Amino acid sequence: MAATIRLSERHVGLTGTNPSVGTLIVRDDGNGPVIVGRGITAPGGRPHAETIALAEAGDLAIGATAYVTLEPCAHHGRTPPCADALVRAGVARVVAAAGDPDPRVSGRGHAILRDAGIDVVPHLLAEEARQPMSGYLARLTKKRPEVTLKLALSRDGMIGRRGGGQVAITGAIANAQTHLLRARHGAILVGAGTVLADDPALTCRLPGLEDRSPLRIVLDAGLRTKLTVQLVRTARETPTAFAVLGQPPAAAAFRAAGCDLVACEAEPGTERIALDELLDDLAARGHSNLLVEGGAETARSFLEHGLVDRVVLVTGDMVIGPDGIASPLTPSDMPAEFRAGRQLQLGPDLWREYERRTF
Structure with missing residues (x-):
């Protein structure tokens, strides 16, 4: 997660009204963990970090762990929810850092994942993850x-x-x-x-x-x-x-x-x-x-x-x-x-x- 937070810092100030989120897709086939997908919220705010990381990982995302610095979004905007994308990709586990205070997301992203049988570990290094997203969080709250x-x-x-x-x-x-x-x-x-x-x-x-x-x-x-x-x-x-x-x-x-x-x-x-x-x-x-x-x-x-x-x-x-x-x-x-x-x-x-x- 610490590496994911460092990744998220690269686009701070570039993502418009969206936060700069980082995502790493990690799988372990018995020889130690390997990063198979990386994503940061793109300049302008789209695509989201999860979408980019899953596209890079492809089929290697099946059974893998996704590390995400912010609770995956759960609402339909210009793109489908990232929580749904993680479910479709077949990840087995999602480790999330900060919760999203947006009422369209708060708790709902984690619920979508759990309902699909995905193991969810929330609030890991949450305070550290909030730092690169502090502007987004201030504007919401x-x-x-x-x-x-x-x-x-x-x-x-x-x-x-x-x-x-x-x-x-x-x-x-x-x-x-x-x-x-x-x-x-x-x-x-x-x-x-x-x-x-x-x-x-x-x-x-x-x-x-x-x-x-x-x-x-x-x-x-x-x-x-x-x-x-x-x-x-x-x-x-x-x-x-x-x-x-x-x-x-x-x-x-x-x-x-x-x-x-x-x-x-x-x-x-x-x-x-x-x-x-x-x-x-x-x-x-x-x-x-x-x-x-x-x-x-x-x-x-x-x-x-x-x-x-x-x-x-x-x-x-x-x-x-x-x-x-x-x-x-x-x-x-x-x-x-x-x-x-x-x-x-x-x-x-x-x-x-x-x-x-x-x-």
Whole structure:
């Protein structure tokens, strides 16, 4: 199952509204187990992992064991249920990891298998299997994308320098890890202030993964961003959207440049975009995960509204000093609802991950 989970990670961020599921078909004819079929949910979400793995295994699936990272689907959509496909293939045993909270599936996939006489072993490494599918699970259970907040901060807890433009806080290795993080998300968000100060590209620039750049979203209630910034100039190459209030005067010019405009509601009594409503809209558009790389104000707003599920803090070795912009979050003041996870030493930089606890 651990190998199946690793397999599932390959298509995270590519499978649309479906989760990236892994499937291995394994048989043992007396000389030890042999993998005879492999499958990952295809880009776009179809075909499903089970279908791909069974096609590769062919007749070798008869009497074999299928390892699946998510309970096989039990409903008819654009394709027949994967639970039925496993029954028709003649597998003898299905080992599943995470359960599927989709009410069309939950428990029903396992029931189809058991009713057909297949031995079902559920919940093996379930917590580990949920990680690559966490965005899908959040969209189903919270009705919004999973939100990861990523901040790069200096050794003295600053994320930038006032009036100084973009500051290179982290090194090449940590920056490459950031680009990999972007490739695993369907959308990335910053505030208009970050665009004004830094003119970022917000793309994935790892060799071979350039086509996995996420949708770029800018919080810009009044659409004050200039048409000359990188995000607008490259909107026809990498999808770009601006979250706005109403219909700003510049709307037509931004649409002509290839940008999408997301009309949002305002927080009561303010001119700020209601983030929870925006996330609802993104979920309705099929987005399962969102990476927030905005500045201090944007980060603080997501935190104050309780909309952050995962935090990534990357601490560089530099010191910015008293003219720096203080980070809204540091390892020493991490809220109690977040638990520490993976840590990576990336050259001189320390990458820390935190995940919201489920009580």
